Structure formats: structure tokens, C-alpha cells
Amino acid sequence: MDKPAICGGDPVRDTKIFYGHQYIDEADIQAVVDVLKSDYLTCGPKITELEEKLCRITGAAYAVVCSNGTAALHMACQAAGVKAGDEVITTPITFAASANCALYCGARPVFADVNEETYNIDPEQVKALTSKKTKAVVAVDFTGQSVELAPLLAHCRANNLVLIEDGAHVIGTRYKGKCNGSIADMTTLSFHPVKTVTSGEGGAVLTNSETFYRKLLLYRAHGITRDPEQMAHEPDGSWYYEQTALGMNYRMTDMQAALLISQLDKLPMFSARRKEIVKAYDEAFSGLPQIIVQKEIPESDTTRHLYILRLDREKLRIGRKQFFEALEAENVCCNVHYIPTYYFPYYEKLGYARGLCPKAEKLYEEIISLPLYYAMSNQDVRDVINAVTKIAEYYKR
Numbered sequence: 051m052d053k054p055a056i057c058g059g060d061p062v063r064d065t066k067i068f069y070g071h072q073y074i075d076e077a078d079i080q081a082v083v084d085v086l087k088s089d090y091l092t093c094g095p096k097i098t099e100l101e102e103k104l105c106r107i108t109g110a111a112y113a114v115v116c117s118n119g120t121a122a123l124h125m126a127c128q129a130a131g132v133k134a135g136d137e138v139i140t141t142p143i144t145f146a147a148s149a150n151c152a153l154y155c156g157a158r159p160v161f162a163d164v165n166e167e168t169y170n171i172d173p174e175q176v177k178a179l180t181s182k183k184t185k186a187v188v189a190v191d192f193t194g195q196s197v198e199l200a201p202l203l204a205h206c207r208a209n210n211l212v213l214i215e216d217g218a219h220v221i222g223t224r225y226k227g228k229c230n231g232s233i234a235d236m237t238t239l240s241f242h243p244v245k246t247v248t249s250g251e252g253g254a255v256l257t258n259s260e261t262f263y264r265k266l267l268l269y270r271a272h273g274i275t276r277d278p279e280q281m282a283h284e285p286d287g288s289w290y291y292e293q294t295a296l297g298m299n300y301r302m303t304d305m306q307a308a309l310l311i312s313q314l315d316k317l318p319m320f321s322a323r324r325k326e327i328v329k330a331y332d333e334a335f336s337g338l339p340q341i342i343v344q345k346e347i348p349e350s351d352t353t354r355h356l357y358i359l360r361l362d363r364e365k366l367r368i369g370r371k372q373f374f375e376a377l378e379a380e381n382v383c384c385n386v387h388y389i390p391t392y393y394f395p396y397y398e399k400l401g402y403a404r405g406l407c408p409k410a411e412k413l414y415e416e417i418i419s420l421p422l423y424y425a426m427s428n429q430d431v432r433d434v435i436n437a438v439t440k441i442a443e444y445y446k447r
């Protein structure tokens with residue numbers, strides 16, 4: 051049996067492979083350069099073009115692009131009317147922004163436990179935690195697999211809650227044949243470089259509701275309107291505008307929009323490659339009893355943003371930390387998604403304690419995110435599989 055590099059053996063490869071990386075081609079570069087030579091660096095035609103393209107790709111009626119995914123979540127909570135005294139239900143297995151958006155609005159995040167096989171928020175837990183104070187649910191499509199939208203939507207409709215889908219991982223995924231982004235009340239996207247398509251920094255809110263759409267436009271730009279129909283006073287002149295709400299400046303630049311328009315042309319290609327890599331990993335790891343493969347619900351046709359390696363700790367002599375370090379020694383650089391949000395000191399100070407979501411906490415102890423991105427070569431994929439297999443077999447109990 052091959053000795054792991056951490057025990058003095060040879061690593062599976064000499065150069066490091068990282069867990070995520072953007073893919074930028076000449077068309078992307080030219081698109082950005084063209085904007086730099088144009089009249090508009092912000093508030094220009096690329097913004098509208100991108101919003102129309104996102105609607106065409108996802109089937110959503112409206113898209114509002116913004117500076118990042120966190121801004122998208124903040125605006126979505128504001129548009130949903132989340133305010134002080136309200137509660138917003140979300141999952142702890144996510145990036146901190148999924149809960150922080152409730153705090154920005156003065157509301158309290160309530161953490162619902164995950165399904166132990168899909169790792170997504172459990173609709174039954176959402177039901178159990180719904181109270182008179184609940185205003186919205188922020189459901190995260192963890193790894194890119196769709197949350198169970200049908201039961202979540204039914205529950206939100208019956209209880210007058212707004213369903214916000216945190217779709218930072220979800221672009222390219224379909225739920226029951228429809229693109230995510232065209233189903234929930236609002237869906238937020240992120241275009242950070244580790245995500246499936248990128249604008250450097252960037253985000254969007256997708257919605258089918260004109261009411262939400264109008265609010266989102268206001269919140270994106272200071273709460274200012276130039277539409278006389280929305281004004282309280284007669285315009286003094288053609289320069290006149292009014293601030294009618296407390297908004298932010300969450301605008302995206304035209305350089306970012308042009309980059310994303312160009313990236314979106316490659317989404318089918320990105321998605322197909324990600325699916326191939328996930329299939330190769332799933333096939334290799336389903337033959338290893340030490341590894342648990344993430345369950346996919348039949349309703350979700352998933353473009354995975356993350357690949358989660360889950361360890362069966364009863365079948366291994368080492369824990370997640372040692373497994374992670376052993377992979378690093380093989381030059382396979384991984385990550386962990388995510389530390390349960392309420393473990394953070396900021397949340398502890400707000401009164402959250404460990405033990406809240408036992409399934410999420412157990413999951414956190416067992417997971418490692420493996421490299422997954424478009425530009426991985428077949429050799430890269432084989433190296434990752436070889437490294438995982440070597441370590442899992444060497445340390446099997």
C-alpha cells in the first residue's frame with residue numbers, strides 16, 4: 051500500500067491544486083477593456099444587458115444586479131420587510147452572510163437544522179421553528195443542490211412568509227425542470243471568483259414580483275427615485291429627484307457587468323465540466339466505505355459549486371483534521387464549508403450556544419471541500435481521487 055506523504059511517502063503530485071479557481075478567457079478580457087474605452091463605467095448599458103441576460107437564462111421576470119452576494123441578501127431582506135423584532139429562519143451550514151442579512155435589518159436569525167443526507171435546510175425544522183415573529187426564510191442551496199422548494203414554498207405561502215433563496219452556489223441548477231431563480235419569492239446570487247461564474251465581486255437578486263423589483267431598485271441606489279409618479283412633491287425641474295426610502299449604494303460597475311455577460315456565455319460549458327468532475331468523484335468514492343457521498347434529491351438537476359467529501363469516522367482511524375492535513379501533504383489543497391454560523395464569537399455574544407443544530411454540528415466535524423472548478427484537467431481529478439483513496443485506505447479501521 052502507498053504511504054501517504056504526511057507519513058514520508060511521495061505525494062500524488064508535485065504542484066499544488068487549489069479547491070477553486072476562476073476561468074477567464076480572452077473574450078472576458080476584451081469585454082472589460084471595451085467598457086473601459088466607453089462612456090460609462092457605472093450605471094451604463096452593460097447593467098441592463100446583464101439583467102436581461104440573467105432573466106433569459108433563469109426564466110426570472112426581473113433581475114437586479116448589485117455589488118456582491120451579501121448586498122443582494124441585505125436588499126432582499128429589506129424588500130421582504132424584515133425589521134427589528136422579526137425572526138428569519140436559515141441554516142447554520144452556510145457562509146455567515148445568510149444570517150448576517152437578518153441582523154442588518156435588526157431581526158434575529160433562527161437556525162434550523164439540516165437534512166443529514168442532503169446537508170440542505172430541513173423543511174420540517176423550518177415548520178417547527180416558525181413563530182408569530184417569523185418574517186422570512188433564507189434557504190441556502192448548499193453546494194449548488196436545490197433546497198426542497200416545494201415544501202418550503204407551501205409552508206411560506208400558508209404562513210405569509212417570504213421565501214428568499216440564497217442561491218450563491220446555485221447558478222446552472224434546475225429544480226423540477228425550472229431554473230432556480232424563477233421559483234422562490236427572491237433568489238440571491240453571488241459572482242465571487244470561487245463561484246461558478248464571476249464578475250470579480252458581484253451579486254444579483256432575481257424575482258417574479260414587480261413589487262419586490264421596485265423596492266430592490268430603490269435600495270440599490272440610496273432610496274432615490276427620478277420617477278415623478280413615485281414622488282411626494284411636484285418636481286422643481288428636470289434635475290429633481292427624491293429620496294423615499296433608506297437605501298445603500300450597492301451598484302455594480304459596467305466593467306463587472308461586461309465580465310459577467312461574457313462569463314455567462316460559458317455557463318453551459320462550466321456546468322457540464324463540473325457535472326463530469328462530480329460524477330468521477332461520486333463513482334470513485336461510492337466504492338470506499340470510509341467515505342459518505344452527498345445525497346441528491348431527484349428534483350434537483352445540480353450544477354455543483356462545491357464537492358463535499360464526508361468521512362465516516364467509525365471506519366477511519368483519523369479525524370477530519372488529520373485527513374485534511376494528509377490531503378494538503380499530497381498537494382491537494384482543500385477547504386471546509388462551513389463552520390456553523392452560530393459558533394462564531396459574534397453570534398455567541400448574541401446568545402447562541404452550541405447544541406442548537408446537532409446534525410449540522412456533526413456534519414461540520416466530518417467534511418472537507420475538494421477541488422472543483424472548470425479548468426481542472428482529467429489528471430488533476432485523478433490526482434484528487436488517488437490522494438483521497440490512498441489516505442482513506444491507509445487509515446481505514
Ligand SMILES: *Cc1c(COP(=O)(O)O)cnc(C)c1O
Nearest residue numbers: 118119120145147218240241242
Ligand atoms: C459566497 C456566498 C455569499 C456571499 O456572497 P459575496 O458575493 O461573497 O458577498 C452568501 N451566501 C453563500 C452561501 C455564499 O457561498
